Amino acid sequence: MSQRTARLDELLREEISAIIGRDIHDPRVGFVTVTSVDVARDLRHATVWVSLIGQPGERKDAVRALGHAMPFVRGKLGVLRLKRIPELHLKLDETVERGTRVLDILNSLEEGHDPAAAPMAETLPTPVGKAKLPERHVDEPPIHKPPSTERGEARRAVAAAKNARRELKRANRSGGGR
Numbered sequence: 614m615s616q617r618t619a620r621l622d623e624l625l626r627e628e629i630s631a632i633i634g635r636d637i638h639d640p641r642v643g644f645v646t647v648t649s650v651d652v653a654r655d656l657r658h659a660t661v662w663v664s665l666i667g668q669p670g671e672r673k674d675a676v677r678a679l680g681h682a683m684p685f686v687r688g689k690l691g692v693l694r695l696k697r698i699p700e701l702h703l704k705l706d707e708t709v710e711r712g713t714r715v716l717d718i719l720n721s722l723e724e725g726h727d728p729a730a731a732p733m734a735e736t737l738p739t740p741v742g743k744a745k746l747p748e749r750h751v752d753e754p755p756i757h758k759p760p761s762t763e764r765g766e767a768r769r770a771v772a773a774a775k776n777a778r779r780e781l782k783r784a785n786r787s788g789g790g791r
Contacts, residue, residue: 617777618652622659624693624773626650629661629701632689633679641678643667648706652699659699662706676705693774 630647646664653659663679665672683701690698721727 617780618654618656620773620777621652621656621695622650624770625652625659625661625690625699628690628693628770629686632686633682636685636689637679637682639678639682641671641674642682643671643675645675645679648708656695656697656699658702660702660704662704664706664709672705676703679703693770695774696778 626647626649629650633642633645633647644666648662648664650662651660661683663676665675667675680703683703687698687701
């Protein structure tokens with residue numbers, strides 16, 4: 614993996630995570646963490662790895678809902694001003710569950726129990742939904758939100774994209790592009 618694609622992977626991971634948290638309001642989507650993004654060499658496709666909390670059926674529904682939202686997310690990635698926004702493919706990242714299971718097996722072996730007898734339990738509680746601000750009365754002053762950092766993040770993303778484009782042009786001029 615080149616340094617350019619590594620930076621693009623990280624940029625897309627941050628931006629996709631922000632878009633899902635800010636713009637996806639599907640009730641089936643609970644607590645989602647975008648663990649990584651792998652962009653293909655030709656920059657036409659990207660695999661988005663997500664980790665979800667909940668029961669297996671709820672996770673399956675959430676992945677399905679996120680899969681349907683990926684074209685919307687791809688459209689929102691237009692603010693990055695890349696030459697080509699990759700097509701997004703969603704996959705469930707189960708490394709956290711496997712790691713927790715391995716730790717449970719090791720703990721049961723240390724305690725002298727049979728690890729095969731240990732039931733496969735949910736590691737974290739199922740989220741109820743996205744948190745909502747408490748309702749306020751008309752007499753109360755408005756709730757002041759901290760200044761938004763979205764504008765700064767978008768500027769950094771645009772600057773990173775411009776730098777990546779500049780480096781690509783330099784590499785092509787020096788003959789390292791092909």
